[in-house]
Amino acid sequence: MGPLIPNDIISHEWSYIIAILIGLAFGYILEASGFSSSRKLAGVFYGYDFVVLKVFFTAALVSVIGILYMDYLGYLDFNSLYVHPTFLWGAIIGGAIMGIGFVSGGFCPGTSLCAVAIGKIDAMVFVGGILIGIFIFSELISFFEPIYSGYYFGNVTLVDSLGISPYWFVFIFTIIAIIAFIVVDIIRKRNKKIFYN
Amino acid sequence: MKELEKTKRISIAAVLFILIIIIGLLFYERPKHLYTVNSNDMLEKVIKADYFIALDKIDDPSIVLIDIRSPFEFEKGHLNEAINISTPELLKGDNPELFNKIAANKKVAILYGSTPTEANNAFMVLYQLGFENIKILLVSLAYEQNKLITNNSIIEKNVTDINAFIAESQKKVKIVPKPKKRIPKKVVPKKKKKKMPVEGGC
Amino acid sequence: MINRKLAKVLSFRYKILAIIFLVLAGGLVVLPKYEKQEGIQPEALLKNAVSSERYITTDELADLIINQDPSFILIDVREEESYKKYSLPNSINIPLDKLLSEDSNSFLNQDQFDVILFSNDHFYADQAWLICNRLDYNHIRVLKGGLNAWFNTIINPEKPSENQSVIASELYSFRKAASMYFGVAYPDEFKAKPVVKIIPKKKVIPKKKKKKMPVEGGC
Incomplete structure (x- = not known):
């Protein structure tokens, strides 16, 4: 049956509308769970608030378990899902740069837009920074090109590269997630509680 | 109290998640084949190509003949002791079970049609569904004065050398064949994976 | 009172949620595995197999070749030896054992051209077709009767006797013209200019399948 759009159950023309609806819901939930606060986001790095980690870990778990169940029951074809291509060094360097930006700015690109929507000035500055970054990158694209599109590994997943059954992988991943939750809870309890306004 | 309100959201989400999986499981129908x-x-x-059996070997008691032609053709004439299961009916009703039963009795189901090619459809579908004790009878059927005639059939026999025939015909007329204009071979462009813009994460 | 009890239960909520996750993930591991079903449903395969829609007659094919219709590819599924000996003009050789190799895939699994499979008879071509059909390759056809029929109808057409219908003699003249196109010479036709009948070119409308595009994710 699924995925709905590639199998033409929902036509391609709808994809933008669906994308907008999902985007609205995503933005709403980010804001509603307090992700537009840079303190909360940066809390992961300082060890007083791990909501970001928990939310994203849980979201990944829910979706991966859901997808695997749907795949198992034949509602969804696992193999026709889009897998983001891996450009190894591009991803590593980009990830590091984004991490630095995350700690210092207190937002990640998605949440910064959320925060702009509720009128936070620091977020607007942050988005300005993103735009400047994009501009510099686009101007120097010929210089970055070898890293940007080099080290191409294709559309690999962790399961492919580790060569284990996806089911075991998810099980291990769940255990890791739960252990991570417990550990970060212990770390959080050692720190002072911080209240946001 | 504020804490409790938050809990509600969490429990609703959890219940929904489980509910969806349970509903999925309940409505799940294992495909029949x-x-x-x-x-x-x-x-x-x-x-x-080890799935053929010649016409003179069908007297063996360990085989079951299955006629995959239409019931109409079957009525007109069929081999002795053949069972009629036409190809479109293969997966309907008890027919798959019949094949299972044949397998359980350690017998071999021999499929035949008016040509081996006709039986091939049924053979390939059944084989892919896991019925391994099936073979195709090398026979071609014909009627003569309403009597069924069985002929040995050889599959994919190369009857004539077409090149030789053409050359022969040209020799007869004594013309030198014009060099044929070769039309360039078609090249199917390999589909390149569309390069998608890399999207940023959040 | 109820509230307090509820609160007590709910104080374990994170543990409960963690357990739910573990159970569900564990469920995936212990679920009985079956081999992934590849290709179309068996019922659909059977239905397609029964239908004779896939066959193209030698006359239709001769017409396509003579008119230099660009919309089809000929694929010879016999072994290489026979292919070298004789094959249809401009055909590509994909022996059965290479049918599922990657190189063949670009010919078989595409929707720009109609693919016409042929062998000596149409037995092997049919088998190849069935395998391709299960994998949901579209636009694949089979030359009915294969090369033997090609020889009997196009290269060496049987001359109809006098008392046969007009259609039969028309068909014969078409086939004869076609055979001359493919290099057969007739003594009686040598001096007279061969009159090639013009047959209305059949239009093959290439069905455009929507490209299966993976939907890109990202957050």
């Missing part, structure tokens, strides 16, 4: 042989194995079997 499943392939047990994948395409590569099927191809190997096809190349091995």
Whole structure:
């Protein structure tokens, strides 16, 4: 049956509308769970608030378990899902740069837009920074090109590269997630509680 | 109290998540017929070509003849002791069970049609569904004065050398064949994976 | 009172949620595995197999070749030896054992051209077709009767007797013209200019399948 759009159950023309609806819901939930606060986001790095980690870990778990169940029951074809291509060094360097930006700015690109929507000035500055970054990158694209599109590994997943059954992988991943939750809870309890306004 | 309100959201989400999986499981219908042989194995079997049986070997008691032609053709004339299961009916009703029963009795189901090619459809579908004790009878059927005639059939026999025939005909007329204009071979462009813009994460 | 009890239960909520996750993930591990079903449903395969829609007659094919219709590819599924000996003009050789190799895939699994499979008879071509059909390759056809029929109808057409219908003699003249196109010479036709009948070119409308595009994710 699924995925709905590639199998033409929902036509391609709808994809933008669906994308907008999902985007609205995503933005709403980010804001509603307090992700537009840079303190909360940066809390992961300082060890007083791990909501970001928990939310994203849980979201990944829910979706991966859901997808695997749907795949198992034949509602969804696992193999026709889009897998983001891996450009190894591009991803590593980009990830590091984004991490630095995350700690210092207190937002990640998605949440910064959320925060702009509720009128936070620091977020607007942050988005300005993103735009400047994009501009510099686009101007120097010929210089970055070898890293940007080099080290191409294709559309690999962790399961492919580790060569284990996806089911075991998810099980291990769940255990890791739960252990991570417990550990970060212990770390959080050692720190002072911080209240946001 | 504020804490409790938050809990509600969490429990609703959790319940929904489980509910969706349970509903999925409840409405899940296991497909009736499943392939047990994948395409590569099927191809190997096809190349091995060990699934034919000659017409003079069908007196063996360990075989069951199955006529895959339409019931109408079957009525007109069929081999002795043949069972009629026409190809479109193969997967309907008790027919799959019949094949299972034949397998359980350690017998071999021999499929035949008016040509081996006709039986091939049924053979390949059944084989991919895991019925391995089936073979194709090398027979071609014809009627003569309403009597069924069976002929040995050789599959894929190369009857004539077409090149030789053409050359022969040209020799007769004594013309020198004009060099044929070769039309360039078609090249199918390999589909390149569309390069998608890399999207940023959040 | 109820509230307090509820609160007590709910104080374990994170543990409960963690357990739910573990159970569900564990469920995936212990669920009985079956081999992934590849290709179309068996019922659909059977239905397609029964239908004779896939066959193209030698006359239709001769017409296509003579008119230089660009919309089809000929694929010879016999072994290489026979292919070298004789094959249809401009055909590509994909022996059965290479049917599922990657190189063949670009010919078979595409929707720009109609693919016409042929062998000596149509037995092997049919088998190849069935394998391709299961994998949901579209636009694949089979030359009915294969090369033997090609020889009997196009290269060496049987001359109809006098008392046969007009259609039969028309068909014969078409086939004869076609055979001359493919290099057969007739003594009686040598001096007279061969009149090639013009047959209305059949239009093959290439069905455009929507490209299966993976939907890109990202957050």
